[in-house]
Amino acid sequence: xxxxxxxxxxxxxxxxxxxxxxxxxxxxxxxxxxxxxxxxxxxxxxxxxxxxxxxxxxxxxxxxxxxxxxxxxxxxxxxxxxxxxxxxxxxxxxxxxxxxxxxxxxxxxxxxxxxxxxxxxxxxxxxxxxxxxxxxxxxxxxxxxxxxxxxxxxxxxxxxxxxxxxxxxxxxxxxxxxxxxxxxxxxxxxxxxxxxxxxxxxxxxxxxxxxxxxxxxxxxxxxxxxxxxxxxxxxxxxxxxxxxxxxxxxxxxxxxxxxxxxxxxxxxxxxxxxxxxxxxxxxxxxxxxxxxxxxxxxxxxxxxxxxxxxxxxxxx
Amino acid sequence: xxxxxxxxxxxxxxxxxxxxxxxxxxxxxxxxxxxxxxxxxxxxxxxxxxxxxxxxxxxxxxxxxxxxxxxxxxxxxxxxxxxxxxxxxxxxxxxxxxxxxxxxxxxxxxxxxxxxxxxxxxxxxxxxxxxxxxxxxxxxxxxxxxxxxxxxxxxxxxxxxxxxxxxxxxxxxxxxxxxxxxxxxxxxxxxxxxxxxxxxxxxxxxxxxxxxxxxxxxxxxxxxxxxxxxxxxxxxxxxxxxxxxxxxxxxxxxxxxxxxxxxxxxxxxxxxxxxxxxxxxxxxxxxxxxxxxxxxxxxxxxxxxxxxxxxxxxxxxxxxxxxxxxxxxxxxxxxxxxxxxxxxxxxxxxxxxxxxxxxxxxxxxxxxxxxxxxxxxxxxxxxxxxxxxxxxxxxxxxxxxxxxxxxxxxxxxxxxxxxxxxxxxxxxxxxxxxxxxxxxx
Numbered sequence: 001x002x003x004x005x006x007x008x009x010x011x012x013x014x015x016x017x018x019x020x021x022x023x024x025x026x027x028x029x030x031x032x033x034x035x036x037x038x039x040x041x042x043x044x045x046x047x048x049x050x051x052x053x054x055x056x057x058x059x060x061x062x063x064x065x066x067x068x069x070x071x072x073x074x075x076x077x078x079x080x081x082x083x084x085x086x087x088x089x090x091x092x093x094x095x096x097x098x099x100x101x102x103x104x105x106x107x108x109x110x111x112x113x114x115x116x117x118x119x120x121x122x123x124x125x126x127x128x129x130x131x132x133x134x135x136x137x138x139x140x141x142x143x144x145x146x147x148x149x150x151x152x153x154x155x156x157x158x159x160x161x162x163x164x165x166x167x168x169x170x171x172x173x174x175x176x177x178x179x180x181x182x183x184x185x186x187x188x189x190x191x192x193x194x195x196x197x198x199x200x201x202x203x204x205x206x207x208x209x210x211x212x213x214x215x216x217x218x219x220x221x222x223x224x225x226x227x228x229x230x231x232x233x234x235x236x237x238x239x240x241x242x243x244x245x246x247x248x249x250x251x252x253x254x255x256x257x258x259x260x261x262x263x264x265x266x267x268x269x270x271x272x273x274x275x276x277x278x279x280x281x282x283x284x285x286x287x288x289x290x291x292x293x294x295x296x297x298x299x300x301x302x303x304x305x306x307x308x309x310x311x312x313x314x315x316x
Numbered sequence: 317x318x319x320x321x322x323x324x325x326x327x328x329x330x331x332x333x334x335x336x337x338x339x340x341x342x343x344x345x346x347x348x349x350x351x352x353x354x355x356x357x358x359x360x361x362x363x364x365x366x367x368x369x370x371x372x373x374x375x376x377x378x379x380x381x382x383x384x385x386x387x388x389x390x391x392x393x394x395x396x397x398x399x400x401x402x403x404x405x406x407x408x409x410x411x412x413x414x415x416x417x418x419x420x421x422x423x424x425x426x427x428x429x430x431x432x433x434x435x436x437x438x439x440x441x442x443x444x445x446x447x448x449x450x451x452x453x454x455x456x457x458x459x460x461x462x463x464x465x466x467x468x469x470x471x472x473x474x475x476x477x478x479x480x481x482x483x484x485x486x487x488x489x490x491x492x493x494x495x496x497x498x499x500x501x502x503x504x505x506x507x508x509x510x511x512x513x514x515x516x517x518x519x520x521x522x523x524x525x526x527x528x529x530x531x532x533x534x535x536x537x538x539x540x541x542x543x544x545x546x547x548x549x550x551x552x553x554x555x556x557x558x559x560x561x562x563x564x565x566x567x568x569x570x571x572x573x574x575x576x577x578x579x580x581x582x583x584x585x586x587x588x589x590x591x592x593x594x595x596x597x598x599x600x601x602x603x604x605x606x607x608x609x610x611x612x613x614x615x616x617x618x619x620x621x622x623x624x625x626x627x628x629x630x631x632x633x634x635x636x637x638x639x640x641x642x643x644x645x646x647x648x649x650x651x652x653x654x655x656x657x658x659x660x661x662x663x664x665x666x667x668x669x670x671x672x673x674x675x676x677x678x679x680x681x682x683x684x685x686x687x688x689x690x691x692x693x694x695x696x697x698x699x700x701x702x703x704x705x706x707x708x709x710x711x712x713x714x715x716x717x718x719x720x721x722x723x724x725x726x727x728x729x730x731x732x733x734x735x736x737x738x739x740x741x742x743x744x745x746x747x748x749x750x751x752x753x754x755x756x757x
Binding site: 014015016017018019020022045121124125128129153155156167168170171172174175176209211213219220222223224225226227228229230231232286287292 | 330331332333334335338348349350354355356358359362363364677678679680681683733734735737738739
């Protein structure tokens with residue numbers, strides 16, 4: 001066994017991404033065990049705090065996606081409990097998890113991100129949908145990409161290619177959250193860049209290119225093996241690759257993240273990358289992008305996770 | 317990696333699709349994909365969520381200590397039989413007991429007419445296996461049991477739904493559909509029906525219509541598959557006469573101990589005309605060699621030594637109280653425009669939402685408010701059911717049912733506001749499975 005002591009992996013939770021989180025947790029537990037780490041996986045329920053107080057772990061690895069796992073809430077609790085954990089601090093999580101806020105921050109650092117507007121459902125109730133939606137189409141043009149301002153796994157997200165499709169897309173989006181981010185849709189190559197920091201500053205792993213077989217990288221395409229083709233490293237020229245890597249590292253730094261993050265971006269026809277969103281608890285399942293990037297970089301996922309835990313415990 | 321393409325890409329043509337066998341799967345596996353709805357049900361399993369989606373029987377009401385002693389005694393005294401391979405039609409003494417159980421619904425049978433199966437679900441699978449070629453048509457109520465639709469899809473059957481109302485299948489609709497399909501040269505193989513306390517609607521086919529449906533099918537030379545897991549769980553009257561009782565040669569009857577005892581034993585059965593039964597035995601052997609002798613004997617010993625009729629009566633009382641809790645709460649809480657069935661037994665209420673609401677699109681909001689149901693689309697093979705949902709009252713306690721209905725009413729109210737703001741329209745959705753796994757279905 002390693003000298004990390006007893007490590008708690010938090011997985012599950014009550015967000016819509018519970019199932020993905022459980023899969024991520026199982027994978028991280030598996031690779032950490034293979035790396036000689038003593039791990040225990042736990043859901044986040046009413047028994048968590050009493051059990052941690054009774055038998056405090058030496059560190060925690062948060063694989064909770066969406067909601068409390070990424071908005072800083074669980075990390076705040078871990079800080080209250082004095083448990084070191086892998087990943088960004090609560091304040092940074094809060095900023096990164098709110099996509100419109102994260103976009104504003106990276107834009108202020110000079111990064112490209114598609115023009116967008118974020119509006120809560122109440123605004124449409126108060127002002128009427130058709131007038132507001134009409135202005136959005138006039139201002140941003142078509143096509144548009146509509147998604148909840150918080151959350152991931154493409155839940156509630158859809159592409160809008162005509163003005164007539166927009167109201168239904170808004171309804172689909174509001175099923176998963178009370179605020180919608182309506183973004184100018186950039187046609188291009190979907191690329192994901194993972195960033196890790198093992199104590200020498202953030203470095204980007206090879207970019208992963210995502211080519212959904214059915215054309216849309218939706219929930220089924222994300223979590224059904226075979227439904228998406230991945231290229232790791234992405235099929236990008238050196239200068240475009242470098243631009244993507246630089247964007248991911250810049251976003252990681254701009255948002256004050258630490259240990260690991262994953263930036264999703266799109267490369268337009270001219271080879272210009274656009275920042276879409278960042279994940280502070282990236283998926284770790286068999287079809288997830290950070291593990292793929294690590295493998296493309298010749299890294300063992302277990303050793304990488306173990307290294308991140310060592311950094312976290314050193315912060316204690 | 318030298319040739320430059322658009323978007324600044326290089327010319328690598330093959331990436332990883334994670335699954336090395338992705339191009340080798342059979343066509344029938346195409347629909348087996350990750351699903352948002354299943355992901356949402358992963359949350360519904362948490363105790364904070366009132367699940368009105370679960371179809372699990374409330375086995376806490378069983379005398380589990382007695383069952384435990386019975387199973388221990390079975391292994392100690394009859395272990396060499398119970399732990400050995402079984403075979404053929406199944407344990408004969410159990411099949412005799414099954415004849416007694418079915419006689420309550422007017423069925424006259426002998427043990428040699430019966431094959432014990434792994435729940436009635438396996439009987440359904442085997443029936444489909446021996447009758448269906450890809451593209452063949454199965455008729456079923458609309459809506460129908462999601463597990464059956466899954467089986468039919470696995471064998472690449474095409475399901476044609478028959479309209480139903482609060483008295484079950486509409487005979488005229490059945491006759492017209494058969495006529496039209498026959499005129500189109502379609503290969504119809506059987507009518508699949510749950511005539512009593514149907515899953516998901518809770519509706520019961522009335523006595524007059526039972527005979528009409530049998531007659532229509534007999535004239536068309538169409539086999540009837542009568543699935544009857546809930547028949548003994550009526551709240552207000554003696555069990556209805558099974559369809560099989562009126563036409564032994566035209567009906568395959570599927571029965572189960574999953575709701576009257578416990579689903580964990582996985583003991584069900586098929587009662588079929590002999591030529592069909594012969595094929596079912598061969599299909600069973602190729603599928604699982606033989607049913608578990610252990611669980612068959614456990615059920616046999618339970619029926620032999622325990623007051624099983626009294627236990628069923630206890631279940632009926634328990635489920636009636638829960639049904640009443642749900643119907644009472646729906647009456648008080650639900651906004652105008654909602655309608656629902658009033659089941660006389662079984663586990664389920666089928667709710668119709670106001671115009672413009674979509675039960676599948678609404679589910680994330682429901683989960684967020686800590687209540688779950690099964691969207692109606694899971695019970696149709698043709699994309700129907702968007703305005704419907706199945707509500708189960710079998711598992712939660714009455715106070716939880718009332719709380720769940722209260723939360724659900726709030727979600728529907730909010731959805732009505734959203735509808736009024738954005739109008740109605742098709743919500744973008746994804747393919748995949750619309751129902752929970754067996755632990756929740």
